[in-house]
Amino acid sequence: MINYAMFGANNVGASGAFFEAVLAPLGYKKCHDGDSIGFAVEGDFANPGTVWVGPAFNREAATPSNGTMIGFSAPSRQSVRDMHAAALANGGSCAGPPGLRENYGPNMYLAYVRDPVGNKFSAICMAAE
Numbered sequence: 146m147i148n149y150a151m152f153g154a155n156n157v158g159a160s161g162a163f164f165e166a167v168l169a170p171l172g173y174k175k176c177h178d179g180d181s182i183g184f185a186v187e188g189d190f191a192n193p194g195t196v197w198v199g200p201a202f203n204r205e206a207a208t209p210s211n212g213t214m215i216g217f218s219a220p221s222r223q224s225v226r227d228m229h230a231a232a233l234a235n236g237g238s239c240a241g242p243p244g245l246r247e248n249y250g251p252n253m254y255l256a257y258v259r260d261p262v263g264n265k266f267s268a269i270c271m272a273a274e
Contacts, residue, residue, distance in 0.1 A: 149194070151196075151199065152264050153262065154200060154207055155206060159261065161178070161198050162235065164196065164198050166234070166235045167258070168184050168196060168217070172187060172220065173186055173188075174186075174188030175188065176188045177190075181197050181199025183197050184196045184197075184198075209264045214267065216267045216268070216269050218269060218270075219255075219269055219270040221270055224270065225254055225255060225268045225269070226256070228256065228268040232259075233258075236261040237260050241256060254270045254272075254274075255268060
């Protein structure tokens with residue numbers, strides 16, 4: 146089980162606003178606001194999978210790493226579509242539109258996006274429609 150994920154940000158406020166909008170359809174709420182911004186399921190640190198947005202630890206420019214991607218569980222196919230729409234509305238870009246990916250499994254419904262820095266992530270629903 147993943148305890149947390151960290152996305153590097155060159156503008157923590159802008160990236161925090163992006164992730165606040167994008168993670169809301171997946172049940173995440175802001176749980177910390179400071180040098181880094183944290184988001185947790187229902188805003189509770191006790192839940193696994195906390196997401197952090199902040200500057201790179203070495204204080205150099207944050208850049209996306211090639212081949213790194215985080216997949217968030219989504220409660221419904223609609224929440225996948227909502228996450229994708231929120232990403233596009235808040236400065237992100239489409240890296241794969243919402244839809245079935247039957248080559249991964251019969252009910253694999255997901256969307257891929259990139260945040261304004263270029264970090265790639267997805268939302269995945271495994272439930273049948």
